[in-house]
Amino acid sequence: GAVVSQHPSRVICKSGTSVKIECRSLDFQATTMFWYRQFPKQSLMLMATSNEGSKATYEQGVEKDKFLINHASLTLSTLTVTSAHPEDSSFYICSASGGPLGEQFFGPGTRLTVL
Amino acid sequence: SQQGEEDPQALSIQEGENATMNCSYKTSINNLQWYRQNSGRGLVHLILIRSNEREKHSGRLRVTLDTSKKSSSLLITASRAADTASYFCATDAKAAGNKLTFGGGTRVLVKP
Numbered sequence: 001g002a003v004v005s006q007h008p009s010r011v012i013c014k015s016g017t018s019v020k021i022e023c024r025s026l027d028f029q030a031t032t033m034f035w036y037r038q039f040p041k042q043s044l045m046l047m048a049t050s051n052e053g054s055k056a057t058y059e060q061g062v063e064k065d066k067f068l069i070n071h072a073s074l075t076l077s078t079l080t081v082t083s084a085h086p087e088d089s090s091f092y093i094c095s096a097s098g099g100p101l102g103e104q105f106f107g108p109g110t111r112l113t114v115l
Numbered sequence: 116s117q118q119g120e121e122d123p124q125a126l127s128i129q130e131g132e133n134a135t136m137n138c139s140y141k142t143s144i145n146n147l148q149w150y151r152q153n154s155g156r157g158l159v160h161l162i163l164i165r166s167n168e169r170e171k172h173s174g175r176l177r178v179t180l181d182t183s184k185k186s187s188s189l190l191i192t193a194s195r196a197a198d199t200a201s202y203f204c205a206t207d208a209k210a211a212g213n214k215l216t217f218g219g220g221t222r223v224l225v226k227p
Binding site: 004006032034041042043044045046049091093095097103104105106107108109111 | 156157160205213214215216217218219220
């Protein structure tokens with residue numbers, strides 16, 4: 001399957017700081033990428049859909065000013081958690097749509113811990 | 116909101132046994148996908164089954180889809196300790212574009 005990378009894999013930051021997470025499709029172009037968050041022992045919840053060259057579409061209840069998404073190229077989308085607080089601590093996972101049948105390929109995830 | 120519900124939530128079996136987990140969903144779909152997630156890791160795509168398909172195999176995995184009952188099952192045959200993971204179904208609903216909606220997942224423990 002196609003390869004999607006995320007960076008960093010783990011980040012610890014102080015409350016109030018901003019954190020940027022990168023998602024890259026390494027061997028294919030992805031016009032659409034997705035950002036999810038996952039709390040311990042829970043399922044993935046879609047946060048937003050990132051479209052190359054246009055504004056992201058956010059799911060209900062997700063603050064667009066807090067979770068800034070930029071999809072500057074066909075292989076890179078970034079999620080910036082602004083003014084992070086402890087309740088933002090979670091596992092953030094991106095995916096890229098690239099399969100012939102619309103399969104989504106997932107990155108390895110980023111563990112964010114806000115102190 | 117989550118469209119899919121999975122059962123059981125957790126499953127513990129001995130190596131060599133089969134593991135079966137089920138997924139139910141609510142709206143019409145284009146396809147249904149199964150993923151595996153090892154603890155603290157990303158998701159690995161296992162199988163995609165289209166709405167006009169009823170059964171699909173991949174190695175030791177068998178997936179069925181019953182659109183009349185809006186349900187799917189994943190069977191892992193001859194399980195191995197390395198199959199220990201969480202398994203999620205995800206639906207690509209016709210009304211939701213290309214977005215996936217995940218079920219709650221089944222945590223599978225395969226004891227050696």
